[in-house]
Amino acid sequence: MNKNRPFEYKKRNMNIWNEVAPRYHNRWASANVGPFQSTKRLVESVDVQKGDKVLDVACGTGVVTKVLTKKVGKSGFVVGADTSVTAIEIAKKWNDRLSNLLFVNVDAENFAFKEKFDVITCQYALFFFPNAIKALCNMRKSLTNSGKVGISVHGHKDRVPYFGNILDAVTEFIPDYIPPGSPSLDRYGTKKALKDEVKKAGFSKISVEDYVFTYSPGTFDDYWRNYIKYVAKPIKEKIGSLDKSQKKRLKEKIRDNTKPHTKRSGIIKFPWEVLILTAKY
Ligand SMILES: C[S@@+](CC[C@H](N)C(=O)[O-])C[C@H]1O[C@@H](n2cnc3c(N)ncnc32)[C@H](O)[C@@H]1O
Secondary structure (H helix, E strand, C coil): CCCCHHHHHHHHHHHHHHHHHHHHHHHHHCCCCHHHHHHHHHHHHCCCCCCCEEEEECCCCCHHHHHHHHHHCCCCEEEEEECCHHHHHHHHHHCCCCCCEEEEECCCCCCCCCCCEEEEEEECCHHHCCCHHHHHHHHHHCEEEEEEEEEEEECCHHHCHHHHHHHHHHHHHCCCCCCCCCCCCCCCCCHHHHHHHHHHCCCEEEEEEEEEEEEEEECHHHHHHHHHHHCCHHHHHHHHCCCHHHHHHHHHHHHHHHHHHECCCCCEEEEEEEEEEEEEC
């Protein structure tokens, strides 16, 4: 693989997150719908105590951070870390201004804090790191000897049809829909794959819980319209470059894929698998 690829991928990913962060925050993260029911579960799974020092890696617009600050109280502190400047700006506005809450722009693969943390969380981001092992080793190094980590990821695309129904069809029409050199976003979408990666970083007492949430995007037309509306610009442009008949065929193919999840009323109800891993230093 070209050795600049991870760098190019990261740059592209940072641009994407700077662009989509406001839409992501409004539609998903702050709305607490579908997979975001995991925010509460993730925080519960690491059993945050008053006075704990917590790091939220790839904190995005700060939804997990917000729950964490309530748990640690005034005597603890929380650091939210993310590479997207726009996401961090939203996180600062959306969270209360507290002297024990800090947001920083850092790369999960390249951070070092003087402070050791009691708990580290990372929701829906591990699969974005091209060198996830490096990020996991960083997390471990930043924990106290009795520290805990909590990581949530989406399940494999076959168990997250919201993504899979579109991806399976779109990659037939646009083979480079996912740019070459991008890490596969569902490579940790099974309990085993996730556990094995975390084990390689030296963590112990690893356990993975599997949750299936429900998400209804409305009718098929709502699903497709909102997908196009909320997706990142480069992806929107690729779909926009198809001619009229290709677009029509693509849409029909996706419609077919959604049929097993479409109720008689025409409303789609997708299952959405989420894996939550906890481990100790
Ligand atoms: C799906 S969002 C999740 C955000 C947040 N944890 C949440 O649950 O809403 C993924 C986040 O990962 C961040 N991210 C991607 N690569 C990163 C990296 N190498 N280091 C730090 N953050 C990264 C993105 O900027 C984005 O905010």
